[in-house]
Amino acid sequence: MVFSSLSFLYIFLPICLLGAFALPKLQWKNYFLLAMSLFFYAWGEPKWILLMLISTAVEYMGALVVDKNRGTTKAKVAVGVSVGVALSFLFIFxxxxxFTFNFNTIFHTNAKLLELTLPIGISFYTFQTITYIVDVYRDKAPVQKNYAYLLLYVSMFPQLIAGxxxxxxxxEAQIRKRTLHGKDVGEGVLRFLVGLFKKAILANVxxxxxxxxxxxxxxxxxxxxAWLGILSYTLQIYFDFSAYSDMAIGLGRIFGFQYKENFNYPYIANSITDFWRRWHISLTTFFREYLYIxxxxxxxxxxxNLFIVWALTGFWHGASWNFIAWGLYYFVLILAxxxxxxxxxxxxxxxxxxxYTLLLVVLGWGLFYFDDMSRLRQFFSVLFGFGASAGATAGDVSILLNHLLFFVFAIVACLPVSRYIRERYIAFGRSSVPNSKLADAGIVVFAVILLxxxxxxxxxxxxxxxLYFRF
Amino acid sequence: MRHRQTDPNALPLLRYSRVGVGLLAMLLAVTMFFFVFSIFDTDATVSEQENRKLATKPAFTVSSLFAGEYIPKVEEYYSDTFPLRNFFLTVNQGISKVTSRMSFRSDDVVVVQNNQPDDFGGQSLQDVTSTSDEENEG
Structure with a gap:
């Protein structure tokens, strides 16, 4: 199920909200959210839901062994085996x-491809289960004795599919105990609606x-x-991905979970190092804490170490050479x-x-976009003026002019302008009692319009x- | 540009819990209303705006579920028969005018000159040109 679908917004969400708020005990809420999350996953992936259940079960048992045998070799082996199993699932799918394809190409063999469909969210939930067992091993979190609760952590629908x-x-603590505040819930609703707007309007256009x-x-x-294309893709990938994080963070907040921020205005970075502190923060944190260190x-x-981390960061995004090249591109830049x-x-x-940063990031998206090497080469030659059909065609100019308003809005939306407006708005609301009422009413009206x-x-x-075709 | 870490709790937008509860109640009421409405209203069968037959409720079979055919059909059925669909389509055309999207969505009928009818494999041009909504998954 995707958030920007009618079935999510107008079937799944109301049932979920009603259940989560009507049920009295935290325990019941947790089981209800688990059931809804599994349904959410099965909706898009009826076949491979079993894989997620098994993968979680492996880490669950591994962590129990770790907990019982702290400080011994047995604990180390348990971590190694559990992480190995999780990664091998990811590897196979x-x-x-x-690897088979490249092996066949190099050695002129004919090994059969599995042609499995990629289970939705596997790249995300595999990493989450790894953080669980490693955190237990490092004694940063207590072992979870209830399999259902561990599964709730892994499958929680706001962050299951795209982080x-x-x-x-x-x-961990929030699964056991969380208190709902009206303010948090309200901020969550707004964040979700803003995220949906970024996806349904900005990213799609x-x-x-x-x-x-x-x-x-x-x-x-x-x-x-070529430049309009790659700049539009630069906007699209940011709005699409950060929208998903906004919606995840917002939905999490509605149900009482506090997820950390995943994006922090990446396109205002002033160095590549700074960019990667602002882009997909949860992924870079994962690689830093569970691999680099x-x-x-x-x-x-x-x-x-940097080489390994960046090659794998690229490879994580997809099983294709261009993603590895994209990762190594950042390895070179960050090293420099x-x-x-x-x-x-x-x-x-x-x-x-x-x-400097924005230019290199935009060029990076070119590497990221084309997984076909000959198209990648052709695109970059056009981008640098070699082999372009023209400087500009009338069609390109008209597309640019038609979308001028959109582009201005989208570019402004990449800047911390919304934060500024938010701060001004809060200041206005606090200036007097009537203003406060007006500001509160304004927020509700804003939410209704967004929805x-x-x-x-x-x-x-x-x-x-x-469509009619005239032949 | 000042560089600060985003902290959503630094200054809460909402000062009172009741506004937050109001927002939740609004979201729940609107989504629940359309959900219940969609169950009880009579399904339209034809879309004059789009000049086509609308999807009908698919029959459930276990094999179609695991073949991945059933759920997309349910999605299609639900969106085709969504309450006030024509009204929302009209509103969206207004939004499209502002964003000037070049999709074919802003016209009722598009006439395409084409010498090879099989170029699009029998699909509508919309199917060929629409972009995937499921990027970044997996």
Whole structure:
């Protein structure tokens, strides 16, 4: 089930809200949320839900062994085996065909591909189960003796499909005890609706523009078209992904869970290092705490550690060479910043840092977008003016002009302007008693309008006219 | 630009719990209303706006569920027969005018000149051009 669907918004959500608030005890709420989360998952993935249950069961049992044998080799073995099993599931479903295919190409063999469909959310929940057993091993979180509660942590529907990757230690206490405050619930509702707007309007429109330029015949692509395409994709991927995190954080808050922020205005970063502190924070945190530091961090063979972490960060995004290249691209940039570029950036006016970062990030999205190597090469040559069909075509200019208002709005939405408006709004609400009432009413009206627009956009996305063809 | 860590709790937007409860009640009331409405209203069978037959309730079989066919049909049925669908479609056309999306959604009927009818594999052009909503999953 996706959040931006009518079945989620107008069937699943009301039932979920009603149940979660009507049930009296926390225990009942937890079991209800678990049942709803499993239903949510099975809706999109009826076949592979079993894999998630098994994967969780393995970590559950592994952690019990760890807890009983603290400080012994047995505990180490249990962690190793459990993490190994979780990763091997991920490997089989996501990466095995990639390796088989490349093996076949290099050695001219004909090994059969499995052609399995990728279970939804497996990349996210595998990492979550790993944080559980490792946190128990490190004594950062107590062992969970109730399998259902562990499964609730893994399968909790707001963050199951596209993160953020929630660490067990961060959420463990909230499963056992959480209090609902009206303010939290209200902020959650607003956050969810804003996220839905980012997805249903901003990401989708940016995606349509990007697709027009990037998915067609690249030999017809003009220089302007290539840049419009990749800039639109830059907007789309941010709005799409951060929208999902907004909705997850908002829904979590409605039900009393506090998830950490996953994005922090990444496109205002002034260095690549800064960008990765702002983009998909839960993923970089995971790699830092569960891979980079255990490998030795910056204490020993740092360059090798960075290489491994960034190659795997790229590979995590998909089983294709372009994702590895994308990860290694950031390895090179971050290493360069550590060695000399970082200091150089500090000594020049800040604006150059922003330009440098944004340009490299946009080029990075080009690497990320094209998993077909020949198209990737062709696209980059057009982007740099080689082999472009023209500087700009009339069609490109008209698309740009038609979307000018949208582009301005979308670019502003990437900046911390909303935070500024929010702060001004709060200040206004606190200035006097009548203003406070007006501000409160304004918030409710804002929420109603957002829900209305979002619903119209989602219904509109199902608009499917029968087209006449004139031959 | 100042660089600060985002802290959603730094200054709460809502000062009173009752506003938060009001927001939740609004969300629940609206979504519940349409949910219940969709159960009891009579399903439209034809969309004049789109010039096509609307989806009907799919029959449930275990095999269609595990083949991944049943649920997309339910989704299609639910969205095709969603209460006030035509009204929301009209509103969305207004939104599209503001965002100027180039999709074919803003016109009732699009006439396409094409010499090879099989270019689109018998699908409507919408199917061919629509972008996936399920990126970033998995």
């Amino acid at each position: 996501k990466y095995l065909d990639f 953020p990757i929630v660490k067990y230690a961060d959420i 940016a995606g349509e523009v990007a697709s027009t330029f990037l998915d067609g015949d690249l030999s017809n692509l003009s220089l302007l078209g 255990p490998l030795g961090g910056n204490r020993k063979h740092q360059v090798l 910043e550590k060695l000399f570029l970082g200091k150089a950036l500090e000594s020049i006016p800040r604006v150059f840092g922003h330009i 209305f627009i979002n619903t119209a956009a989602i219904v509109g996305s199902t608009y499917n006219p029968f």
